[in-house]
Amino acid sequence: MTTKADRRTTLLLAGQQLRETRSMDPFSEIGVFVRVVEKRSFTLAARAMGLTASGVSRAIARLEGRLGVRLLERTTRSVGLTADGAVYYERCTRILRELEDADRAVASTRSAPRGRLRVDAPSMFGSYVLGPAIGRFLAAYPELSVDLSLRDHIVDPIAEGIDVVLRMAKLRESELMHKHLGTMSLVIVGTPAYFARRGRPTSVEDLRRHDTLGFLVGSMPLPWKLRHDDGDLALAPTGRFYSNGIGAILEAARASQGIVQVFEHVVRDDLARGTFEAVLRAEHQQEVPVAALYAKEKAQLPKVRVFLAFMAELMSATSKRVGPAKRREGVRRS
Secondary structure: OOOHHHHHHHHHHHHHHHOOOOOOOHHHHHHHHHHHHHHOOHHHHHHHHOOOHHHHHHHHHHHHHHHOOOOEEEOOOOEEEOHHHHHHHHHHHHHHHHHHHHHHHHHHOOOOOOEEEEEEEOHHHHHHHHHHHHHHHHHHOOOEEEEEEEOOOOOOHHHHOOOEEEEOOOOOOOOOEEEEEEEEEEEEEEOHHHHHHHOOOOOHHHHOOOOEOEEEEOOEEOOEEEEEOOEEEEEOOOOOOEEOOHHHHHHHHHOOOOEEEEEOOOOHHHHHHOOOEEOOOHHHOOEEEEEEEEOHHHOOOHHHHHHHHHHHHHHHHHHHHOOHHHOOEOOOOO
């Protein structure tokens, strides 16, 4: 397959073959050298680049003469690298990749986002935050389509061909690039009827005596995240109902079967109507970071750039709509 680098080198060499007295520029010589190494043959490299074998041979001779070292070992059957050639080849391939990346980066700034964008997100976030907003994104970019997968475990975006992975956790060191998008507030809620029957928890210790509903990840309920005097605390749910569907958990909570820890954005309407009431002091609640992860080579793609900008705006708007002033805190009954 002929690459952009091959076509660029071919044009430069074509002019060179008409002007043998002039020296070839270093980038053209590098392109020829890399192709010879890849094909392990002067003849095959020349054929792939649309040149003559003698033209390729002269380009390699000029390169070796300019460097003052022998780069290739030639036999009647194949071509191999010398020790100096191996070092030079590794550097040359890196240079050509960066040059092609630069070409794509400049070209991408002038092209409209188009094609298919593959996104992976946690199920609760995808269902209640991104899902309701995706229509605005599609309307803004009519040449884009989106594949959204909802999963609550770690995925490899490179292996699975995913453009952007959204995650809600503190990120560990990784080869992937990441962009912090904002935070989501967790809140503990229950119905007035539940609190009238079971009492209202006023401390983290009180929670252990309540029916705490759990979100299943695999076969285990996800621990509740709380702040305590001694630092962050993970509290295992002890209720009688767990599910991997947040909708089912919320319905159980609305039926007064227990209390649930959920993102405040998800239950903001229930809080406003009084269906749910929040419990515990604000300092016990957690803020969960939201970040986007993506491979380095995806960063300059127009579809990825506009999606990251959209997500940053969405998270900013979400944070403004939900805040402590809008949280309905129930009054403890004596």
